[in-house]
Structures are given as C-alpha cells and as structure tokens.
Amino acid sequence: MSILVNKDTKVIVQGFTGKEGTFHAEQCMAYGTKIVGGVTPGKGGQEHLGQPVFNTVDEAVRATGATVSMIFVPPAFVSDAVMEAADAGIELAVIITEGAPVKDMMYAKAYAVKKNMKTIGPNCPGIITAEECKIGIMPGFIFKKGNVGLISKSGTLTYESANQVVNEGFGITTAVGIGGDPIIGLSYKQLLPMFEADPETHAIVMIGEIGGDLEIQAAAYIKEHITKPVVAFIAGQTAPAGKRMGHAGAIISGGSGTAAEKMAALEDAGVRVVVSPADIGKALAEVMKK
Amino acid sequence: MNIHEYQAKELFKKYNVPTPRGHIAFTPDEAVKAAQELGGNIWVVKAQIHAGGRGLGGGVKLARSTSEVRALAAEILGMQLVTHQTGPEGKLVQKVYIEEGADIKKEYYLGMLLDRASEMPIMMASTEGGMAIEDVAHNTPEKIIKVAIDPLTGFQSFHGRKLAFGLGLPVEEINTFIKFASALYKVYMDHDAEMIEINPLIKTGDGKFLALDAKMGFDNNALYRQSQVNEMRDLSEEEPTEIEAGKYGLSYIKLDGDVGCMVNGAGLAMGTMDTINYEGGKPANFLDVGGGANAETVAKGFEIILKDPNVKAIFVNIFGGIVRCDRVANGILEATKLTKVDVPVIVRLDGTNAKEAADILNNAGISNIIAATDLADGARKAVAAAKGE
Numbered sequence: 001m002s003i004l005v006n007k008d009t010k011v012i013v014q015g016f017t018g019k020e021g022t023f024h025a026e027q028c029m030a031y032g033t034k035i036v037g038g039v040t041p042g043k044g045g046q047e048h049l050g051q052p053v054f055n056t057v058d059e060a061v062r063a064t065g066a067t068v069s070m071i072f073v074p075p076a077f078v079s080d081a082v083m084e085a086a087d088a089g090i091e092l093a094v095i096i097t098e099g100a101p102v103k104d105m106m107y108a109k110a111y112a113v114k115k116n117m118k119t120i121g122p123n124c125p126g127i128i129t130a131e132e133c134k135i136g137i138m139p140g141f142i143f144k145k146g147n148v149g150l151i152s153k154s155g156t157l158t159y160e161s162a163n164q165v166v167n168e169g170f171g172i173t174t175a176v177g178i179g180g181d182p183i184i185g186l187s188y189k190q191l192l193p194m195f196e197a198d199p200e201t202h203a204i205v206m207i208g209e210i211g212g213d214l215e216i217q218a219a220a221y222i223k224e225h226i227t228k229p230v231v232a233f234i235a236g237q238t239a240p241a242g243k244r245m246g247h248a249g250a251i252i253s254g255g256s257g258t259a260a261e262k263m264a265a266l267e268d269a270g271v272r273v274v275v276s277p278a279d280i281g282k283a284l285a286e287v288m289k290k
Numbered sequence: 291m292n293i294h295e296y297q298a299k300e301l302f303k304k305y306n307v308p309t310p311r312g313h314i315a316f317t318p319d320e321a322v323k324a325a326q327e328l329g330g331n332i333w334v335v336k337a338q339i340h341a342g343g344r345g346l347g348g349g350v351k352l353a354r355s356t357s358e359v360r361a362l363a364a365e366i367l368g369m370q371l372v373t374h375q376t377g378p379e380g381k382l383v384q385k386v387y388i389e390e391g392a393d394i395k396k397e398y399y400l401g402m403l404l405d406r407a408s409e410m411p412i413m414m415a416s417t418e419g420g421m422a423i424e425d426v427a428h429n430t431p432e433k434i435i436k437v438a439i440d441p442l443t444g445f446q447s448f449h450g451r452k453l454a455f456g457l458g459l460p461v462e463e464i465n466t467f468i469k470f471a472s473a474l475y476k477v478y479m480d481h482d483a484e485m486i487e488i489n490p491l492i493k494t495g496d497g498k499f500l501a502l503d504a505k506m507g508f509d510n511n512a513l514y515r516q517s518q519v520n521e522m523r524d525l526s527e528e529e530p531t532e533i534e535a536g537k538y539g540l541s542y543i544k545l546d547g548d549v550g551c552m553v554n555g556a557g558l559a560m561g562t563m564d565t566i567n568y569e570g571g572k573p574a575n576f577l578d579v580g581g582g583a584n585a586e587t588v589a590k591g592f593e594i595i596l597k598d599p600n601v602k603a604i605f606v607n608i609f610g611g612i613v614r615c616d617r618v619a620n621g622i623l624e625a626t627k628l629t630k631v632d633v634p635v636i637v638r639l640d641g642t643n644a645k646e647a648a649d650i651l652n653n654a655g656i657s658n659i660i661a662a663t664d665l666a667d668g669a670r671k672a673v674a675a676a677k678g679e
Binding site for chain 1: 410424541640
C-alpha cells in the first residue's frame with residue numbers, strides 16, 4: 001500500500017517534449033512509472049519516448065485514461081497548465097516548475113479546488129511511492145521500500161531524510177515533496193490522514209521550514225487525529241528574520257513563522273522533534289522500536 | 291523586491307490613491323526647487339532608503355522655510371541612517387523626498403499582504419497609526435481589523451465597510467474610505483505586489499484620506515511581467531554579494547558566523563546552518579548552489595563565501611541525486627584551481643557515487659580539503675576547523 005500513487009497509476013506529462021520534461025519523464029519511466037503520454041500544444045500526433053503526444057490535456061485524458069499529470073511547463077504558463085489539467089478531469093497534478101508567480105498560483109489553486117483536482121507543489125521534487133511509481137525529479141534509488149511516510153517542503157532534505165531512514169534499516173512507503181512556495185497544493189494537514197489510514201505506513205517523518213503556519217496547523221491535527229509516531233525537523237532555526245531563505249515562502253515576517261514556535265507546537269503534539277537534521281534517522285529508529 | 295516610498299506613491303497616484311504632493315531630490319538645490327514648486331510654507335524632508343523606522347532614526351524632518359529645506363536636505367543626504375531595520379551600520383541616504391505638509395487630524399494604519407492560510411490577499415486596518423504594526427499585533431491584536439479578499443471576485447464594498455466601521459469612522463466618511471481601499475486593492479493586484487503598507491494613513495482636517503507613507507514589496511517571480519516595477523529597482527539598496535550570487539544562479543545570504551556553507555537546495559542549506567549551530571559553531575552564510583553544482587558555480591560559491599573575512603572554514607554539503615557525486619568532487623577540485631581557497635574545506639558528498647567521490651578527494655592530496663562521511667561528521671569537522679582545532 002501507499003498513498004496517492006502506485007504502480008498502476010497512469011501519468012501524462014505537460015511540457016513532455018521540453019528539455020526538463022524529456023529528461024525527467026525518461027528517468028520516471030526507467031523507475032517504472034506508467035507514463036502513458038504527454039502534452040505539447042502543436043506537437044499532437046507525434047511520438048516522444050515511445051509515447052503519444054497530444055495537443056490538449058483533454059485529448060490525452062480521453063485517449064489514455066490518465067489520472068495524474070506531471071507539469072514541467074515554464075513558470076509563466078504554469079497556472080494555465082494547472083487549470084487545463086483540472087478542466088480535463090485530472091485527479092492529481094504534480095507541479096515541478098520553480099518560479100511561478102504567487103498570484104497565478106492563487107487563481108490556479110482556487111480553480112483546481114473547485115474542480116476537485118488535488119495538486120502537489122509548485123517548486124517541489126514531486127511524489128514517489130518506493131519501488132513502484134516516481135512522479136518527479138528525485139533520485140529514485142534512495143527510496144527503498146518500507147514503512148515510513150515522508151512529507152517535506154524541501155527537495156534535498158527529502159533525499160537526506162530518506163537516506164537516513166534507509167541507513168537505519170527502514171524504508172519508505174510514499175514520500176511527498178510539497179514545495180516551499182507561499183501557496184502550495186496538498187500540505188501536511190491533507191497528507192497526514194492519508195498516511196494514518198495507510199496500513200503499510202507505521203511512522204511519519206515530516207520536514208518543515210520557517211515561514212507561514214502549515215507546520216502549526218499540522219501540529220494541531222496530529223494532536224487530535226494521528227496515532228502513528230511522527231518525527232519532525234524544522235529547517236531555519238538559525239535563519240535571520242525578514243530574509244527569504246531560497247524558497248519563496250521561507251521567510252520569518254513580523255516575528256512569526258519561526259522554527260522555534262513550530263518546534264514547540266509539534267513537541268506539544270507529541271511529535272519527536274530533532275534539533276539537528278543529522279538525527280532524523282536515529283530518532284525514527286527510536287520511535288519505531290517503541 | 292522592494293521600492294522606495296516616492297516610487298510607491300507614483301504607483302498610488304496612477305490609481306487615484308490620494309497622497310500628498312511631492313518631488314524627489316538628489317541635492318540640496320533640487321530640494322529647494324522642489325519645495326518652491328510645491329508652494330506653501332511647510333514641507334517634510336524624507337530620507338529615501340529601503341527600511342522602516344526612518345523618522346525615529348532622524349531621516350524625516352519638518353521644514354518651515356526653503357532655507358530650512360536646504361539645511362535639512364544637506365544634513366540628511368549622505369548620512370548613514372540607522373533604524374531598527376538597517377542594522378547598526380545603517381544605510382547611506384542618496385535621495386530625499388520633499389513633500390507638502392499635511393493637516394493631520396487622525397492617523398491610521400492600512401496594509402495588504404498575502405494571507406497564506408486563506409490563500410487570498412488580506413487588507414488590514416488599525417486605529418494605531420504611526421506605530422509598528424508588529425507591536426500592535428503583539429500587544430493589542432484586537433485593534434487590527436482584517437478582511438480576506440477573494441481574488442476571483444475582487445474587492446467589494448462590504449470589505450471596505452467592514453474595515454471602516456471597524457475603525458470607528460463616522461458614516462459620512464465611509465464612502466471616501468471605501469474608494470481609497472478599493473483603489474489600493476487594484477494597485478496591489480495589478481503590480482503583483484506581495485506587501486503594501488501605509489503607516490500612517492491620515493485623515494485631514496477636511497475629511498480626506500491620504501497615504502502619508504507608502505511601502506511596497508513585490509513577488510520576485512512575477513517581475514518578468516512588471517516592467518514598470520522592474521525599472522524602479524534600486525540595486526544600491528541591495529547587498530552587492532547577494533546580487534552577484536544571483537547572477538550565477540546562486541542564492542546567498544550573509545550571516546555573522548565563521549563557518550562558510552555551500553549546499554545544494556534551500557532546505558538542506560538551512561538544515562546545514564542549523565547543524566553547524568547544533569555542533570557549537572556559527573554559520574557565516576546561507577548558500578544554495580542549486581541543482582547544478584559544477585566547477586564554475588562551486589568556484590563562484592567559494593569566491594563569494596571568501597569575500598567575508600570572518601570565514602575560517604567552509605563546509606561543502608552536497609546531496610547528489612540526479613547530479614553524481616564524483617562529478618561534484620571533480621568540480622570542487624577544479625574550483626580550487628579557479629579560485630584561491632586558503633581555509634580548510636570540509637566536503638561531505640552523499641548520494642549517487644558517493645564512494646567514488648570520496649576516493650577522488652582523498653587521492654587528490656590537497657591538504658586543506660577534508661572529506662566527511664555524513665552531515666553530522668561534516669558539521670563537527672567544519673566547526674573544529676573554524677576554531678583552529
């Protein structure tokens with residue numbers, strides 16, 4: 001078992017024939033992901049990486065029965081691509097693109113919600129169900145199959161954590177990189193119940209960072225509803241206030257969104273919070289033994 | 291990206307958000323000319339820097355004659371203005387805004403920003419004008435009125451009424467306020483702003499609302515389609531090393547410690563700073579080299595980190611995913627040829643081909659390159675090296 005995606009998930013790629021789209025679609029296929037086609041307006045009817053190219057998402061969905069779209073289009077066209085996917089009946093859009101304007105995402109997400117389409121990202125590594133399905137840009141080999149669910153705002157910290165989990169002798173069910181932008185799709189609060197309900201997932205690792213209050217919302221949810229052990233790390237304990245730390249959303253503004261307040265809220269919810277990201281694996285091993 | 295008060299007011303004027311009249315001046319002569327053009331007998335001389343708290347720092351002063359305008363402009367231009375937002379070294383004032391005096395009957399606060407919880411822009415108003423809004427939010431949160439505005443339907447009169455009645459405005463002033471707020475919403479949305487702050491918003495003796503101050507920040511991701519805003523960018527207000535780093539696709543922020551960091555990915559970069567801190571050291575910077583991490587970017591990274599004389603050791607922490615570690619290792623060796631690195635460099639490479647990478651570094655026989663096995667080991671070694679141990 002896993003959450004959201006598995007070996008049978010049919011995926012199309014928006015921005016299929018571009019440089020990034022091509023490279024990563026190929027990597028995903030090599031991992032075992034069922035990529036059944038792609039969309040590049042104007043290139044419909046061609047074949048790319050052995051799969052059909054369509055002019056519109058609507059055509060692609062009707063021809064292939066795909067339920068998930070992986071989006072690689074340039075930032076200026078992301079909101080259009082997301083809305084097109086939602087309109088075509090896609091159930092989950094995984095938005096890899098970095099640099100989408102906040103206003104565009106505000107409109108795109110509102111539209112996606114209205115059309116009942118889930119989104120992940122933007123500016124994220126994507127989602128991977130270990131040894132079954134990779135929809136994104138993460139190095140697949142790190143994610144050995146196991147019983148730990150992973151939710152993270154950061155790409156490389158996802159790899160770092162998964163690696164530590166595996167080095168401790170455990171593995172991953174599904175890992176979701178939710179992205180570090182101010183407006184994102186699925187967040188901790190929506191993903192935690194999915195992991196709670198997944199019988200294969202025995203523990204959850206969550207990686208947060210400064211800025212916003214998604215981690216605080218997560219803490220409140222964990223306190224009330226999550227029975228599985230959770231290990232958390234919040235990046236940016238040493239980040240200065242008012243400075244944007246790489247991710248558009250990683251900023252302490254008006255004294256709120258600090259790592260300290262998030263760590264305190266998570267601890268209060270019974271989460272095992274580590275101060276150093278080097279201790280994620282060890283902490284997980286401890287909670288798994290209990 | 292932020293702009294100056296006078297630039298924000300230019301945008302306000304185009305959208306009929308009322309502000310006092312004013313002109314920008316780079317010299318005392320221009321300041322006097324500006325005052326003469328404005329007319330009247332009272333003017334405000336305002337330092338233009340990208341930081342709040344200018345008044346308290348002595349950067350905003352009242353003049354009652356043109357000779358006083360000249361004297362104050364001469365005093366403020368060229369000063370290192372220190373406010374709670376500039377740091378102790380302050381910021382050089384290169385221009386002043388000369389504004390007509392206003393008849394202030396009452397001061398308010400009015401601001402807009404993205405509310406990440408509702409995923410909508412919110413407008414906030416308070417009767418506590420002229421005070422730091424963070425303090426008001428902390429001490430008397432009930433004095434801040436907030437309305438979320440759904441961008442799909444835009445600003446409605448009820449949003450304005452909610453704020454206006456919340457501020458306790460008399461009925462005859464409500465419509466004037468709604469007009470002001472509605473125009474401000476358009477300024478915010480049309481320019482991809484991420485923040486507008488009017489502190490204070492004033493009510494004049496004749497019942498008008500005026501933006502006495504104006505602060506605006508913009509979404510960097512949208513600047514490609516905001517040419518007018520882009521032209522307002524003042525590079526002299528930004529950190530030169532941060533600008534230079536940006537040119538090479540690196541994201542750099544200077545901090546005050548002595549352990550330099552070079553990392554791939556923003557989250558891991560913050561996590562690396564936290565680990566250094568946990569191991570008893572202090573990070574000298576945040577630096578995300580991005581996905582590439584090739585010889586050129588690594589060399590540029592070294593160069594930028596070493597511009598900071600406090601740096602005593604550098605911790606290179608790369609988790610190689612799609613990028614293979616052996617390539618990164620070769621890139622690091624190549625980089626040390628392109629840039630002179632005279633402090634210990636602790637290198638932790640993990641992920642794809644990590645073992646090959648360690649062999650490459652160990653066999654290179656460069657005395658100041660020290661290989662680390664994992665994140666904690668690397669941080670410990672870097673902290674020890676910075677302490678000269």
